[in-house]
């Protein structure tokens with residue numbers, strides 16, 4: 001992270017270093033969300049201003065969500081954030097739909113972004129692959145413009161994300177640059193994606209070519225943060241692997257995606273490098289490695305799961321925290337949105 005701060009784009013000098021990131025409450029949180037996002041969100045806390053968001057407006061882009069379930073998933077995700085170490089006294093934590101500035105700025109960005117840019121987004125292509133794209137929601141197509149608004153409505157300079165979201169952060173930079181160019185202003189920062197660590201892309205336990213995802217139809221493909229110890233052990237035991245022994249260097253994992261995934265998960269959970277993990281397990285088979293991985297995962301995830309259960313026993317308190325976070329977020333976003341409308345030429349006479 002310190003390195004990322006030093007490599008700030010020169011245009012950032014006038015912007016307060018500020019982190020924004022979010023997760024869709026479109027299902028239960030996974031080990032991928034934890035290692036690729038939450039764990040890193042917690043590590044960034046205290047180093048600079050941090051704003052974290054449950055992006056519930058995004059969660060309805062892909063498929064219909066049962067309204068009561070969506071509210072529950074949003075509370076559960078908030079509990080997951082806090083259980084993973086995000087302290088609402090140090091970070092701003094809220095759900096997106098409570099701050100209207102996100103949707104308002106997204107409209108402006110819908111008019112800045114080009115259809116061709118959206119057409120090139122791999123998430124759009126992946127989520128519509130094999131389906132009738134004509135039948136997908138307009139919201140799914142415009143998802144990256146809303147994500148750009150989420151980030152830029154706070155003039156965020158850094159966005160910690162997993163590898164899969166890199167392209168969307170690059171598009172955010174394109175939108176900021178086009179806006180700045182079209183209106184001859186140096187108004188929006190060119191935000192940096194922060195993609196670090198050994199688990200920037202945690203893969204499915206059933207298929208090493210697919211990322212672990214909360215919406216994968218197979219529950220066996222992922223570890224949920226709420227899984228109990230037996231379920232975690234059983235999912236790792238059944239995880240797809242090959243018959244070879246573990247190599248002594250990372251290069252030996254090159255053409256072994258499933259093995260590489262499990263070693264990466266181990267390294268990220270243990271806060272060790274892949275080389276260090278292989279130094280311990282080279283020459284050993286999965287009969288030895290999988291139980292050790294399961295034990296480590298249970299050790300790291302059980303306290304998170306227990307804390308989530310405790311927090312979920314008081315949903316009113318979660319709602320209060322999210323409401324308070326939304327007030328703090330709106331206080332930062334509103335002046336930036338107002339200035340954007342001024343720049344674009346919207347008549348504002350109510351102030």
Ligand code: AQP
Pocket residue numbers: 022023024025026027030032033035036037160161162163164165199200201202203211212213214215216
């Ligand atoms: N498998 C993963 N490995 C590493 N990072 C991951 N992230 C998600 N999956 C992995 C990171 O988690 C953050 C929040 O992602 P999201 O929930 O907003 O959307 P997503 O990337 O589309 O995650 P899912 O689990 O696949 O959700 P669904 O199934 O609803 O689409 C991001 O920083 C992401 O990189």
